[in-house]
Amino acid sequence: MTDLDPNPFGPDQPCFGCSPDHPIGFHLRFAREGDEVVTRFTPGPQYQGPPGIMHGGLVTTLADEVAAWAVIGLLDRFGFTASIQVRLHRPMRIGVEVEGRGSILRHSSRTATIAVRLSQGGVDALTGELTFAILDQAAAERLLGGPLPEAWRRFSRAST
Numbered sequence: 001m002t003d004l005d006p007n008p009f010g011p012d013q014p015c016f017g018c019s020p021d022h023p024i025g026f027h028l029r030f031a032r033e034g035d036e037v038v039t040r041f042t043p044g045p046q047y048q049g050p051p052g053i054m055h056g057g058l059v060t061t062l063a064d065e066v067a068a069w070a071v072i073g074l075l076d077r078f079g080f081t082a083s084i085q086v087r088l089h090r091p092m093r094i095g096v097e098v099e100g101r102g103s104i105l106r107h108s109s110r111t112a113t114i115a116v117r118l119s120q121g122g123v124d125a126l127t128g129e130l131t132f133a134i135l136d137q138a139a140a141e142r143l144l145g146g147p148l149p150e151a152w153r154r155f156s157r158a159s160t
């Protein structure tokens with residue numbers, strides 16, 4: 001298992017899922033294990049929907065982040081989420097460690113589709129497939145509405 005650089009985007013990156021300084025974020029860190037990225041996270045009470053259960057939208061946010069880091073850690077690219085298809089098989093319990101795993105199902109230079117599993121105690125709580133658009137610098141800047149920060153540039157695809 002190899003720990004991935006937790007902050008390849010520089011000190012001011014604002015991501016809810018992985019910024020180490022986000023006031024209410026997940027503060028996720030990832031490792032690479034063979035052909036997968038892996039994270040472990042224990043949801044706190046601030047992430048509840050029903051009592052004792054993680055909000056389904058936040059469970060999906062967790063899956064989105066695992067998939068985004070599969071693109072970063074396995075393809076050395078940054079992807080923008082284009083589609084999310086998930087099933088929530090079991091409630092995600094507050095206070096119980098979640099293991100998140102992401103792997104590449106298929107990819108081209110322009111898109112990547114990632115398989116994600118989130119489990120607690122070895123039992124799947126979410127499985128899904130998420131597709132990411134891998135943009136060149138100009139397209140990423142159009143999406144962001146401004147210049148791509150320097151640290152992000154190496155994660156863009158070459159323009160064609």
Ligand SMILES: CCCCCCCCCCCC(=O)SCCNC(=O)CCNC(=O)[C@H](O)C(C)(C)COP(=O)(O)OP(=O)(O)OC[C@H]1O[C@@H](n2cnc3c(N)ncnc32)[C@H](O)[C@@H]1OP(=O)(O)O
Nearest residue numbers: 009013014015064068079080081082083110111131133143
């Ligand atoms: C500092 C921070 C650190 C951040 C640290 C890490 C943060 C991770 C955060 C998680 C990630 C996010 O939340 S990202 C933010 C949430 N996502 C977004 O805001 C994206 C909103 N959607 C869009 O802007 C757009 O729809 C795009 C960019 C996804 C696609 O735009 P487009 O105009 O279709 O682009 P285009 O070049 O034509 O398409 C590119 C390729 O994607 C394919 N494609 C397009 N849409 C889809 C789709 N729904 N499902 C499958 N495939 C699709 C196209 O067929 C094409 O493939 P081909 O035909 O060329 O093969």
